[in-house]
Structure formats: C-alpha cells, structure tokens
Amino acid sequence: MADTEVYLEKLSAFARILRMEGLSVSPRDTEDAAAILTRLGFEDRETVKTALMTVYAKSREEQLKFSSAFDGFFLSEEAIRAQARQRAEQERQRQEQMEQAGEELEQIGERVRLDERERQSYRELPQEARQKLQDFLNRYKGNVDRSPQLYSEFIHSVFAKTMMEQQMLLENAGVGAEELDPELGLLCRDIGAFRDTEIPKAIALIQNVARQINGELSAKRRGQGSSGKLDFRRTIRGSLSSGGSLHRLYFRKPRTRKRKLVILCDVSGSMVQFSEFALRFIQSLNQVAESSRTFLFSETIVEADPFQLQNMDRFRDTVRASGIYGRGTDLGLALRHLCDTRPPVLNQNTTLLILSDTKTVDTARALLWLQEAKRQSGKLLWLNPIPERNWKYIKSVGAVQSIVPMIPCSTLGELAAACRRL
Amino acid sequence: MTLDELKSRLDETSYVYDENMLTTLFVALTLGRPLLIEGAAGVGKTEVAKVMAHALGRDLVRLQCYEGLDESKALYEWNYQKQLLAIQVDQGREDKQELTKSLFSDAYLLERPLLKSIRSEQPVVLLIDEIDKADEEFEAFLLELLSETQVTIPEIGTIRAKTTPFVILTSNRARPLSEALRRRCAYMHIDYPDMDKELAILRKKLPHVDDRLAAQVALAVQKLRATEAILKKPSIAETLDWTAALDALGIAELTPEAIRKTAGFVLKNNEDLLTLAEEQQEHCGACQGHCHG
Numbered sequence: 084m085a086d087t088e089v090y091l092e093k094l095s096a097f098a099r100i101l102r103m104e105g106l107s108v109s110p111r112d113t114e115d116a117a118a119i120l121t122r123l124g125f126e127d128r129e130t131v132k133t134a135l136m137t138v139y140a141k142s143r144e145e146q147l148k149f150s151s152a153f154d155g156f157f158l159s160e161e162a163i164r165a166q167a168r169q170r171a172e173q174e175r176q177r178q179e180q181m182e183q184a185g186e187e188l189e190q191i192g193e194r195v196r197l198d199e200r201e202r203q204s205y206r207e208l209p210q211e212a213r214q215k216l217q218d219f220l221n222r223y224k225g226n227v228d229r230s231p232q233l234y235s236e237f238i239h240s241v242f243a244k245t246m247m248e249q250q251m252l253l254e255n256a257g258v259g260a261e262e263l264d265p266e267l268g269l270l271c272r273d274i275g276a277f278r279d280t281e282i283p284k285a286i287a288l289i290q291n292v293a294r295q296i297n298g299e300l301s302a303k304r305r306g307q308g309s310s311g312k313l314d315f316r317r318t319i320r321g322s323l324s325s326g327g328s329l330h331r332l333y334f335r336k337p338r339t340r341k342r343k344l345v346i347l348c349d350v351s352g353s354m355v356q357f358s359e360f361a362l363r364f365i366q367s368l369n370q371v372a373e374s375s376r377t378f379l380f381s382e383t384i385v386e387a388d389p390f391q392l393q394n395m396d397r398f399r400d401t402v403r404a405s406g407i408y409g410r411g412t413d414l415g416l417a418l419r420h421l422c423d424t425r426p427p428v429l430n431q432n433t434t435l436l437i438l439s440d441t442k443t444v445d446t447a448r449a450l451l452w453l454q455e456a457k458r459q460s461g462k463l464l465w466l467n468p469i470p471e472r473n474w475k476y477i478k479s480v481g482a483v484q485s486i487v488p489m490i491p492c493s494t495l496g497e498l499a500a501a502c503r504r505l
Numbered sequence: 506m507t508l509d510e511l512k513s514r515l516d517e518t519s520y521v522y523d524e525n526m527l528t529t530l531f532v533a534l535t536l537g538r539p540l541l542i543e544g545a546a547g548v549g550k551t552e553v554a555k556v557m558a559h560a561l562g563r564d565l566v567r568l569q570c571y572e573g574l575d576e577s578k579a580l581y582e583w584n585y586q587k588q589l590l591a592i593q594v595d596q597g598r599e600d601k602q603e604l605t606k607s608l609f610s611d612a613y614l615l616e617r618p619l620l621k622s623i624r625s626e627q628p629v630v631l632l633i634d635e636i637d638k639a640d641e642e643f644e645a646f647l648l649e650l651l652s653e654t655q656v657t658i659p660e661i662g663t664i665r666a667k668t669t670p671f672v673i674l675t676s677n678r679a680r681p682l683s684e685a686l687r688r689r690c691a692y693m694h695i696d697y698p699d700m701d702k703e704l705a706i707l708r709k710k711l712p713h714v715d716d717r718l719a720a721q722v723a724l725a726v727q728k729l730r731a732t733e734a735i736l737k738k739p740s741i742a743e744t745l746d747w748t749a750a751l752d753a754l755g756i757a758e759l760t761p762e763a764i765r766k767t768a769g770f771v772l773k774n775n776e777d778l779l780t781l782a783e784e785q786q787e788h789c790g791a792c793q794g795h796c797h798g
Contacts, residue, residue, distance in 0.1 A: 107684065115536050122535060123508065123528075130508075133528040138536070141687035143543065143694045283733040294679065325585035 090117040097156050101139055104148045112138050128157070181206050184213060201243065208245070216245055273493050274357050274468060285495060286363065292499045293367030342434045342461065344375035347421065349439035350402045351381040351412040357468040359398045361438050361492065364502050366392060376428065380417035381410040414443035418452035422459055429459040437465045437487070441479040453486050466492040466501050506534065514560040520552065521706045526693065530557065533691040539651045539672035541636075541687065544695035547740020550675040553695075554632035557671060564625070566670070567632045568618040570639035576646060580656060582615045609660040619650060623666035631670040636686075637679040644686050651689045700727050703744060710745055714752045721759035722748045726771065734780045739771045747771040761785050 094116050098108045116138045123134055132153050140149040158166065184206040205213070219241060277285055317333035346365060348358045362377065377387040385405045391397065402408045421428050421435075429435060435456055443449045457463045465483060467474070471491035474480045483489060490501040508531050515522060515530075530553070533540040542550045558565035568579055588608050595604050616624065622631040636644065650656055654666040674690065676682060698706060700723055707719040722744065730738045739747075747770040756763045764785065772778050 107688065109688065115538070119532050119535060129524065130528050133525045134532045137529045137532040137691045137693065138538075141541075141684075141690070141692050146692070146694060287733055326589045328585075328589075330585070 090120045345435045346377045347437045350379045363395045381407040382413050384417040384420045412443045415448035422455045431461040434462040435460040441483050465489040518556045520556040529693045538691045541674045541690035542693045543676050548695045554673040558630040564629045566622040566629050570635045574639045580619045584613045622670040628668040629670045631672045633674045636674045637676040
C-alpha cells in the first residue's frame with residue numbers, strides 16, 4: 084500500500100499540471116491512475132504513458148495536451164541527461180555570444196547611441212541578425228563619418244527596427260501548436276497567411292469542423308422545446324400494441340423556424356481568400372439557415388449563382404468572371420443595392436452577414452446604409468478577418484462596431500466559433 | 506488478468522493490435538471503466554469489441570445507436586399484449602393489488618441489450634455502437650449505467666448489475682459527446698493503420714493472398730487515404746474486400762487495368778472513382794505507360 088501512496092503523491096502533482104493545461108481531472112482519475120500503476124509498475128515508460136493517458140485524457144485534443152505534459156513531468160533518464168547537456172551548451176553559447184556582442188558594442192557604441200535596454204536587446208540578437216546590422220553600418224560608414232547628425236538617427240532607427248522584428252518573431256502565435264498537431268496549427272493561424280500547399284488541408288479541415296458544428300446544432304435544435312402539442316396520430320398508433328390503452332402520450336416538437344441568410348461578401352483583392360474560406364464554411368452548414376443568398380461586392384455588387392457556389396473549388400473563377408475581382412471596396416453602394424432591391428432582399432426573418440475588413444471608400448455613406456440595413460433585417464452580424472488586437476488602430480472598425488456586433492474571424496478556429504453563433 | 510495474459514489471449518485472435526492499444530484495453534478492463542473509442546469510420550472500432558469478447562470468452566451484447574433511440578429500445582419494455590391477456594384471464598380475481606403487482610414482474614419484462622448485459626449471470630462485453638448517432642437525452646440516460654452499473658425502472662426500482670460488463674462505446678465524432686459521458690470513460694483514439702499495420706492485417710486476414718499483391722494493395726490504399734480529393738477514405742474492411750476481389754479474379758499484379766476493373770470495391774462513390782481515374786491518367790501520362798499502377 085505504501086507504493087500506492089507514493090504514486091498518489093506524484094500523481095496528484097501531475098493532475099494539478101494537467102488541470103492547468105485545461106484537462107478536467109477528477110480525484111477518481113488519480114485514484115484509478117495510482118491503482119493501475121501499482122499493477123503495471125514504472126519499468127516501461129511508454130506503457131505508463133499510455134496507461135495514464137487512457138485514464139486522464141478524454142478526447143484526441145486532450146491526448147495531445149497530455150502527451151506534452153507527461154513528457155515534461157516524467158522525464159526519462161536519457162532526457163534528463165540530454166537536457167542537462169543541452170542547458171550547459173546553451174549557457175556556454177550564450178556567454179560567448181554576450182562577450183562577442185559586448186566587444187561589438189564597444190566598437191559601434193560611438194557611432195550608434197544605444198541606451199542600456201537597446202544594448203541588452205542587441206546582445207540577445209542571433210549572430211546572423213547582428214552580422215546584418217554590422218554590414219549595414221559598414222556600408223554607411225563613410226556617410227556617417229561625413230554627416231553624423233544626418234545619419235545617426237537613421238542608423239539608430241534601423242537598429243531598433245531589427246531588434247523589434249526579432250521580438251515579434253518570438254511572439255508568432257500558433258507555431259508551437261502546429262508542431263504538436265498540424266490540424267490544430269491551421270485552426271489558430273491567420274487565414275491570410277496560409278501557404279498554397281496548405282489550402283487543401285485547410286479545406287479538408289473546414290469540412291471536418293463544419294460536420295461537427297452541424298452535429299452540434301442539430302442536437303441543440305432537437306433538444307429545444309421537448310413538448311409541444313399532443314401528437315394524436317402517433318399516440319393512437321402507439322396504443323395499438325396495448326389494445327388501445329393510451330399508456331404513452333407522444334408530443335409534437337414545436338417547429339423551430341430557421342432564418343434566411345443573406346451574405347454580403349467582400350471580394351476585393353486582399354479579402355478573396357478569407358471570403359472563400361468563410362463561404363465554404365457557411366455552405367457546409369446545412370443546419371444554420373433555411374435558405375441563403377450570397378452577394379459579392381467590391382466597387383459594384385452582383386448576386387452569386389447558388390449553383391456555382393455549390394462548387395467552391397471554382398469560387399475564384401466565378402469571382403473573376405463576375406468582373407469585380409481586384410477592384411476597390413464600396414460598401415455603401417453594396418448596402419444601398421441590398422436595401423433598395425425590389426422585391427426586398429432583407430426582412431425581419433433574414434440574418435444579414437457581412438464578410439469584410441471594414442475598409443471602404445466613403446465610410447460615412449457606408450455607415451448610413453449600414454444603419455438602414457440593420458433596420459430592415461432581423462439580425463445583422465459582421466465577420467472581420469482582421470485580428471481583434473489590431474482593431475483599435477483602424478478607425479472604420481470602431482465606427483462599424485458602434486452599429487453592428489462584430490466577430491473576429493482571422494483564423495479558422497474563430498470562423499468556426501462565429502458560425503456557431505449564426 | 507495480467508497484461509501478458511491479455512496479450513496472449515489477443516494473439517489467439519486474428520486482430521492486429523499495437524502495444525498502446527493493448528495497454529489501453531488492459532487499463533479499461535482492470536479498472537472496470539467503460540472504454541470510449543473514437544476514430545474515422547472503418548478503422549476497426551467495432552472490431553475491438555468483438556475481439557475482446559472472443560479473447561475474454563464472453564458473450565457480446567450489441568446496442569446499435571440511432572437518432573430517436575430511447576430506453577424502450579435500449580433498456581426494457583413491458584410486454585403489453587401479455588399484460589392485457591393476463592388482465593383478461595384474471596378478471597374475476599379478487600386480490601386486485603396482487604394482480605397489479607404481478608403485472609410488473611419479470612414475467613412481463615422484455616429485456617433489451619442494456620438490461621440484458623447487467624442481468625447476465627456471466628459477465629459480457631457490451632458494445633454501444635455509434636453513440637454519437639443517439640440523442641443527448643439518451644447519453645444522459647446512460648450515465649447511471651456507466652458509473653454505477655445499475656439502472657432504475659420506475660415500476661420495479663433499481664436493478665444492480667449481477668456481473669460487471671466490459672462496456673465499449675464507439676463514436677465517429679459526428680457530434681461532440683458530453684463532458685459527463687467522457688468523464689466516466691477511459692478513452693482511445695484509433696487512426697487509419699499505417700503501411701506496416703495494413704500489410705500485417707492483410708497477411709493475417711487473407712493469408713492465401715500473394716505477399717507482393719498484398720503489399721501493392723496496402724501501398725495503393727495508403728496513397729488513396731493521403732489524397733485530399735478522395736472524399737470517402739477507404740476503410741480496412743474495404744481494403745480486405747478489394748484484395749479478396751483481386752485474388753478471386755486471379756490478378757497477381759496491381760496494374761492500372763486491374764485497378765480500373767476493381768476500384769468499386771475500395772471507392773464507393775462516383776466522385777472518388779473519377780478522381781482516381783484522373784490521377785491514373787496523369788500518372789500514366791507522366792511515365793508513358795511504363796508503370797505498373
């Protein structure tokens with residue numbers, strides 16, 4: 084029994100780490116894990132890992148999180164030694180780099196006035212980046228010597244920019260997730276940054292996620308309103324098996340009417356990739372709306388043929404054929420067309436969905452027509468492909484947000500979350 | 506049962522498994538926890554239950570889930586016809602209370618898979634197949650059975666399990682399952698087999714097929730699964746069907762012609778067959794007819 088207690092202590096600590104990783108771990112899981120370890124022992128690391136994964140991880144996503152948490156917590160002897168060697172080597176390299184960078188700073192210190200924080204950042208730059216800056220400085224050496232006042236600010240700004248770029252590289256989100264699972268990586272990366280080779284994978288991923296959302300929405304719909312009016316037909320039929328005794332009553336489920344969806348889709352230059360992915364998502368969601376109409380706009384507006392939209396592989400050809408590809412954006416004109424068209428496109432049973440980055444000519448006119456569109460439609464939502472952290476820098480985003488609820492959709496993950504809200 | 510014992514029993518079946526699967530099955534069996542298996546259609550989830558039943562020498566009780574499945578189909582139902590008949594026969598009986606009591610006894614109870622599995626004298630393997638197809642209400646209904654191995658029938662009361670069944674639930678992830686259900690289960694995910702495992706399956710299931718042909722089929726199936734444009738990826742059963750069909754036709758080499766003739770055994774919709782034909786055309790165009798599939 085002493086063994087079980089030892090395991091319990093270690094496993095409790097491990098369970099805390101798993102909880103921090105977002106896994107829902109109950110005390111019973113830890114008890115079970117301890118019980119299974121007393122049977123299996125610690126001899127084979129892989130067996131222990133699989134056994135604990137079976138107990139603790141409850142989905143594929145949790146298995147991935149578990150795997151990295153386990154590797155971090157239960158280090159193998161080899162891994163501990165390798166880690167120690169690696170740390171010693173890294174520390175040695177860091178010391179060397181700092182010394183070398185210190186010498187370089189002595190040489191360039193007079194030409195570029197770096198404060199202490201910048202000097203520290205410079206020391207931490209990789210060798211290639213420092214070399215690039217040195218080359219740059221040598222190239223402009225003559226100019227700096229001739230007109231130090233004129234060039235020193237310029238040289239200083241180049242140094243600061245390089246150091247900032249290095250920091251931004253470190254902050255690049257989604258890279259770690261991609262290494263762990265390419266599928267999850269694609270879900271949390273900026274849609275605009277997908278490489279051509281990744282697009283088929285992204286499309287397959289959209290289909291997969293859309294299938295799940297359909298399942299969720301369908302289950303949600305079924306769950307809503309369990310009892311409506313009495314279903315006489317089913318009740319009478321059901322009673323035949325018991326000789327006419329109405330032992331079980333059947334009820335009709337109240338029909339939930341789906342809304343009609345009107346999609347206004349910005350296909351101007353930079354928006355076309357996002358619009359394609361967003362439309363693929365929405366087209367795959369048969370649970371979202373009863374019917375949908377899609378309008379494509381840039382400087383002018385055209386209604387997309389629903390039959391052509393069924394084959395999304397030809398979406399870009401469709402956009403090019405419509406003659407609106409690669410132009411500027413006039414949202415005001417597009418909204419005016421939607422509001423003025425007869426018979427009316429918008430009514431209280433429609434959800435108007437706008438896919439755009441809010442950048443348009445004549446913002447004031449666009450906002451005016453946006454208010455009119457909001458008045459005419461039952462629900463209005465805006466999907467914005469610009470990452471939410473950048474919204475505060477764009478004036479038009481703030482203006483639109485004051486009228487319409489805006490959902491960030493810069494990644495496939497966010498797009499999926501938005502589709503759940505439709 | 507130890508891990509080695511389970512391994513030797515599984516070795517007696519024709520199922521190809523890896524160490525991870527063995528450990529997972531052992532853990533679930535030892536802890537008496539239901540095992541939730543997720544994975545794409547056709548990777549062999551249902552087969553695990555059949556193999557475990559065989560390996561443990563237990564009966565397999567199967568509940569196939571579908572939309573609208575309720576407790577009358579899954580747990581129990583009263584035999585209404587028999588009850589009505591009993592009422593007619595005992596009309597003159599004075600002790601009405603006794604009659605009512607007797608109407609809700611075992612004699613009038615129709616056991617459905619779940620009840621059967623917990624009232625069995627010998628422990629069984631209970632397979633709840635494609636749980637993602639059932640409604641959320643049914644999922645909630647299963648919780649009592651999975652955590653307490655007991656069910657409650659209003660007219661009788663709580664029925665505790667005579668023996669603990671080894672429960673296996675499978676899901677194709679058509680919809681996410683509730684946290685409550687997941688929490689009560691051990692979890693295993695099965696992927697499509699890699700080349701080596703696929704070949705091992707072919708060798709084990711179709712030992713009479715030429716090794717060269719089996720290797721060619723396994724490679725071709727791996728390529729089909731890796732092709733993004735193929736909508737319905739071939740399952741293991743389809744690989745076996747395809748190999749058996751090729752063997753039955755006396756084909757010893759997987760040539761483009763042989764693939765054309767038998768592609769319907771591995772790809773089951775027209776779009777996929779067209780994609781395959783296009784790819785073959787491109788490939789043959791590139792190597793100018795010198796290839797062998």
